[in-house]
Amino acid sequence: MSAFHIIVCGSLVPDPLQTLEPITSPTGPGLKNEAMLPAVLDPWAGHALYEAANLAKNNPGSKVWLVSLGPKAKLQQLMMTIAQKVPFELVAVDGSASGFTDPFEAANALSDAIAKIPGLDRSKLLVFGGCASASRDAGVTMQMIGEKLGICDQFLAVDELSTPGDGSLRILERIEGGRYQVSSCQGAPAVLAWATGKLPVPPNNPQVGMMNMRAIMPALQKAVPAKVGSEGVTFSSVEVPKQKRETRIVKDMPVDEIAREIVAWITA
Amino acid sequence: MNDHMNLKTLPGDDIRQIMWRFSERYDLQMVVQSARGVARGPVARLVANGGRNSHEWTEGKNDLLKTFDESGITALFMEPEEGGYIAGPKNLALALTAFELSWVDAGSATCSLASNLALSPIHERGTPEQKQTYMSRCVPPQPGENRTPWRGAFVLTEPLPYVGVDTSVLSGRVRIAEWNASGEPVIQVEKRGRFITGMGFANFVTVAVESDDSRIKGSCMVILEETDQGTFDRGVPTKKMVHQLSSTNDPSFNMKIPASRIIGGYTVKDGVIIPNYSHSEIIEAVFRRTRVTVGLMTSAKLLSAVEPIIRYQRGRFRGGQSATPGTPRYDQGLQQKEDALHRLVDIWATGEASASLGFAAARHFDAFDPLEREKDTICEAQGLKGRAQLRAFMKVQDEALEYIRLTGNSKASSDPKTMGRIEELRANTLLHYSVMDALAQVICPATKLWNTGHGATTMREAVSLMGGYGITEDCPGFLGQKWMDAQLEATYEGPEAVQRRQLSITMTNELFLAQMRQWIAELREIDAQYPEIGASAVGKTMELWLWTLDHLQKSKDANGKALYHNQRHGVAFAMADALCWILASRFQIADTLELRDKGMQSAADPEGMRGFVSFFTNLCHVQAARAAGEVSRICTELFHAYSNEASASGTQIEAFTEHRNQLDLCLRGARLSKDRAAQALTQVMIPEALDYPV
Numbered sequence: 001m002s003a004f005h006i007i008v009c010g011s012l013v014p015d016p017l018q019t020l021e022p023i024t025s026p027t028g029p030g031l032k033n034e035a036m037l038p039a040v041l042d043p044w045a046g047h048a049l050y051e052a053a054n055l056a057k058n059n060p061g062s063k064v065w066l067v068s069l070g071p072k073a074k075l076q077q078l079m080m081t082i083a084q085k086v087p088f089e090l091v092a093v094d095g096s097a098s099g100f101t102d103p104f105e106a107a108n109a110l111s112d113a114i115a116k117i118p119g120l121d122r123s124k125l126l127v128f129g130g131c132a133s134a135s136r137d138a139g140v141t142m143q144m145i146g147e148k149l150g151i152c153d154q155f156l157a158v159d160e161l162s163t164p165g166d167g168s169l170r171i172l173e174r175i176e177g178g179r180y181q182v183s184s185c186q187g188a189p190a191v192l193a194w195a196t197g198k199l200p201v202p203p204n205n206p207q208v209g210m211m212n213m214r215a216i217m218p219a220l221q222k223a224v225p226a227k228v229g230s231e232g233v234t235f236s237s238v239e240v241p242k243q244k245r246e247t248r249i250v251k252d253m254p255v256d257e258i259a260r261e262i263v264a265w266i267t268a
Numbered sequence: 269m270n271d272h273m274n275l276k277t278l279p280g281d282d283i284r285q286i287m288w289r290f291s292e293r294y295d296l297q298m299v300v301q302s303a304r305g306v307a308r309g310p311v312a313r314l315v316a317n318g319g320r321n322s323h324e325w326t327e328g329k330n331d332l333l334k335t336f337d338e339s340g341i342t343a344l345f346m347e348p349e350e351g352g353y354i355a356g357p358k359n360l361a362l363a364l365t366a367f368e369l370s371w372v373d374a375g376s377a378t379c380s381l382a383s384n385l386a387l388s389p390i391h392e393r394g395t396p397e398q399k400q401t402y403m404s405r406c407v408p409p410q411p412g413e414n415r416t417p418w419r420g421a422f423v424l425t426e427p428l429p430y431v432g433v434d435t436s437v438l439s440g441r442v443r444i445a446e447w448n449a450s451g452e453p454v455i456q457v458e459k460r461g462r463f464i465t466g467m468g469f470a471n472f473v474t475v476a477v478e479s480d481d482s483r484i485k486g487s488c489m490v491i492l493e494e495t496d497q498g499t500f501d502r503g504v505p506t507k508k509m510v511h512q513l514s515s516t517n518d519p520s521f522n523m524k525i526p527a528s529r530i531i532g533g534y535t536v537k538d539g540v541i542i543p544n545y546s547h548s549e550i551i552e553a554v555f556r557r558t559r560v561t562v563g564l565m566t567s568a569k570l571l572s573a574v575e576p577i578i579r580y581q582r583g584r585f586r587g588g589q590s591a592t593p594g595t596p597r598y599d600q601g602l603q604q605k606e607d608a609l610h611r612l613v614d615i616w617a618t619g620e621a622s623a624s625l626g627f628a629a630a631r632h633f634d635a636f637d638p639l640e641r642e643k644d645t646i647c648e649a650q651g652l653k654g655r656a657q658l659r660a661f662m663k664v665q666d667e668a669l670e671y672i673r674l675t676g677n678s679k680a681s682s683d684p685k686t687m688g689r690i691e692e693l694r695a696n697t698l699l700h701y702s703v704m705d706a707l708a709q710v711i712c713p714a715t716k717l718w719n720t721g722h723g724a725t726t727m728r729e730a731v732s733l734m735g736g737y738g739i740t741e742d743c744p745g746f747l748g749q750k751w752m753d754a755q756l757e758a759t760y761e762g763p764e765a766v767q768r769r770q771l772s773i774t775m776t777n778e779l780f781l782a783q784m785r786q787w788i789a790e791l792r793e794i795d796a797q798y799p800e801i802g803a804s805a806v807g808k809t810m811e812l813w814l815w816t817l818d819h820l821q822k823s824k825d826a827n828g829k830a831l832y833h834n835q836r837h838g839v840a841f842a843m844a845d846a847l848c849w850i851l852a853s854r855f856q857i858a859d860t861l862e863l864r865d866k867g868m869q870s871a872a873d874p875e876g877m878r879g880f881v882s883f884f885t886n887l888c889h890v891q892a893a894r895a896a897g898e899v900s901r902i903c904t905e906l907f908h909a910y911s912n913e914a915s916a917s918g919t920q921i922e923a924f925t926e927h928r929n930q931l932d933l934c935l936r937g938a939r940l941s942k943d944r945a946a947q948a949l950t951q952v953m954i955p956e957a958l959d960y961p962v
């Protein structure tokens with residue numbers, strides 16, 4: 001067994017069930033009523049968090065931090081669900097989580113926050129995050145965080161991580177062409193950006209929630225503001241991807257049939 | 269209408285936390301999320317898969333129990349030292365949980381609450397050992413523990429012709445079976461129950477019985493366990509058409525148990541067992557809390573209906589040839605029609621008012637619980653029981669009235685001398701208790717009566733806005749089922765008649781009436797600042813109600829019979845109904861003002877927040893006008909319709925008419941508020957789909 005210090009970078013995205021309508025606001029592009037829409041944990045960051053918690057559970061002495069950059073008030077609402085899922089300590093950074101922020105600025109804010117975490121042991125450090133985000137899909141943020149922290153071992157589309165117990169890591173990663181690559185890494189520090197992971201969303205556990213929240217509320221209060229956004233950037237044009245959204249609710253439909261219908265719809 | 273005043277989205281958690289005053293309570297916010305996960309996940313799937321179509325206690329329904337255990341819903345009722353996770357009073361926590369579950373299916377809420385109801389007699393009046401034993405047995409196992417949690421049922425109601433609304437005379441019996449000089453007496457309990465929730469799987473039951481033995485005094489409640497000696501017959505499932513996710517049976521028991529199972533313990537005097545609490549004392553303590561939760565089940569239904577109705581209205585004509593994108597017919601659908609919008613405004617306003625009333629009641633009990641325990645300790649120490657206790661309360665009545673007067677006057681209460689006096693009075697537990705109790709005794713039955721009764725009627729409106737779809741199983745939001753379910757909420761834990769009966773007594777308590785007079789002053793101040801919220805109408809309605817009550821209490825009808833009398837339901841019950849409308853509006857206004865004051869401080873989107881405040885203000889105004897109309901109608905009927913020319917005095921008629929005229933004038937602008945609220949409903953953004961399966 002080896003203990004890890006696992007940092008998970010993850011924040012919120014608008015609940016996908018909401019009507020998401022891109023607009024141009026005075027401060028740049030955004031979503032209609034974005035500040036008021038309910039948010040959920042970015043699904044890729046979710047994979048990373050649940051994998052991190054599982055890794056920590058199986059390696060006693062490990063600890064998980066969730067480093068989140070988002071509007072403070074919205075982060076607080078988000079915590080009410082995810083704090084009940086797995087044990088972690090929150091490090092909150094107050095700033096925009098919009099899909100139109102510059103990933104470089106976001107990576108700067110996050111790596112600064114990570115560098116300031118007291119007691120973090122670099123020889124045990126694993127930096128987790130999503131390989132992409134449901135609202136910011138540039139897929140570069142984790143790389144830049146790694147660079148800023150001087151971590152060169154980076155795995156950017158992880159599906160599975162195994163730890164033989166000697167501190168080394170075995171990583172299953174997806175690469176181009178629908179193929180997988182297995183890498184061995186001598187050990188921490190490393191950056192792992194998760195593509196899927198293997199774990200389901202854990203059920204709510206109020207005891208875990210009560211324990212987490214005692215530290216989360218002060219962390220939210222202490223959240224330092226970070227300047228992220230799109231200031232200085234001029235968007236010469238913003239285009240909404242051509243999308244056609246048809247929400248339909250079906251009951252008792254077998255998975256095969258759903259797949260068949262989607263294929264028929266795409267090829268129609 | 270100004271764009272910045274628009275309602276942009278449906279209200280989310282941040283808004284509700286402020287209005288219902290739990291923005292500082294992260295424990296409660298997590299409880300809400302947890303219960304919501306269960307409601308919109310496993311519960312909704314079970315309903316969507318036809319889980320309600322059977323009277324039997326099926327495997328699918330039974331699985332819910334485990335889900336409640338795992339999500340913390342079961343342990344919510346317990347203290348941390350018993351295995352729970354929230355310390356202190358839990359009325360608001362339970363209310364929020366029931367609200368979330370009922371947003372999808374109230375039967376699941378009933379199912380989760382039934383065990384608490386069984387535990388409540390023990391929790392409220394049990395001995396320390398009884399509390400410790402049963403509370404900890406009912407806590408779900410902690411990780412690593414190998415134990416099945418116990419579940420209970422509360423057995424009061426009996427087969428016809430026995431206990432129903434009238435709970436004073438029981439047919440369930442208790443006798444001495446064995447009593448050796450040295451040992452503990454063994455008692456024989458015989459009871460048949462009817463419509464007992466949780467009976468399909470309960471491991472223990474708390475049962476109300478009456479003595480059938482000269483060696484046991486009066487009545488009591490006892491605890492029976494399924495493995496006790498004798499018959500523990502669960503009986504057959506009730507063929508109910510509502511709340512099918514809860515188990516209801518007609519059981520029968522004939523068992524021998526030790527006398528230590530008498531809830532609250534007993535003493536022995538001259539060879540007679542004297543239970544420390546009669547069954548009535550226990551059920552009074554139980555129901556005064558649990559009924560609030562039931563009231564909120566119906567509020568959740570009304571508020572949950574808003575989103576599916578808007579979606580139905582907007583999409584009604586899409587896909588047809590005449591409705592092409594960009595045309596009003598396509599974009600607005602039924603929302604082009606004023607009536608469809610106005611009726612939806614009424615449903616939403618009723619939902620808001622009933623939720624505000626119910627959550628205010630739940631919070632009131634959270635504040636009241638510790639005070640009640642303190643009062644119990646004092647009364648016990650001083651040996652104050654029955655009449656002696658009443659006398660002790662009478663003695664503090666004048667000072668209690670002074671306390672109400674001082675705390676209600678915002679100007680005076682900031683003066684140091686007054687503040688000192690307020691503190692001095694508040695320190696008297698019996699005084700503070702009697703003031704809080706006077707309100708508790710009114711808002712609990714009012715919540716149960718109005719939220720469920722008027723709520724069920726309003727739920728019918730919600731169903732009709734969905735047309736034929738509304739009365740099918742496929743209706744999004746399960747609105748048809750919710751309509752029917754609301755009728756059970758109006759019935760169990762004391763039907764409407766029971767609540768009206770309680771109100772007709774408690775609402776005439778001078779300590780309550782004094783608080784109401786303070787509210788009138790408060791509403792006047794609110795009206796001066798925010799005339800658009802309808803505070804003047806609510807204040808004037810209170811004045812009319814108080815005047816009419818006073819008149820009815822002093823007057824006789826044309827036949828010379830006293831008008832206000834407990835048995836004269838035509839008068840007293842009608843006034844109780846009227847009062848509920850007033851209370852609901854009053855608390856709705858209070859919650860909207862809370863949002864106005866606190867919301868802006870934390871608003872991520874100030875414009876959006878202004879939109880909410882303005883929309884909820886319109887709803888308050890709409891509801892205030894409706895309340896004024898109802899109360900006015902009731903008071904007018906009671907004032908005039910029992911009299912004839914000879915019995916009515918001219919001055920009284922003049923005074924009454926003056927009150928009514930003033931009230932009528934307060935309605936100015938309310939319909940314009942309704943128009944604005946209706947307009948907002950055409951603009952508000954709703955999600956793409958409901959967040960639970962249908």
Ligand SMILES: Cc1cc2nc3c(=O)[nH]c(=O)nc-3n(C[C@H](O)[C@H](O)[C@H](O)COP(=O)(O)OP(=O)(O)OC[C@H]3O[C@@H](n4cnc5c(N)ncnc54)[C@H](O)[C@@H]3O)c2cc1C
Pocket residue numbers: 421422423424425431432433434462463464465466508511516756759760761762763764765769
């Ligand atoms: C699904 C379900 C679950 C239940 N769960 C439980 C449970 O777990 N434990 C339990 O003990 N009970 C339970 N009950 C019983 C429930 O509390 C009773 O049905 C309820 O109290 C009413 O009693 P009743 O049906 O005998 O009505 P009745 O007493 O016959 O009353 C019928 C009507 O008569 C009128 N009426 C009666 N008395 C008066 C009066 N004094 N003044 C004026 N009008 C009056 C009212 O209009 C009243 O609504 C449950 C019932 C149902 C349907």
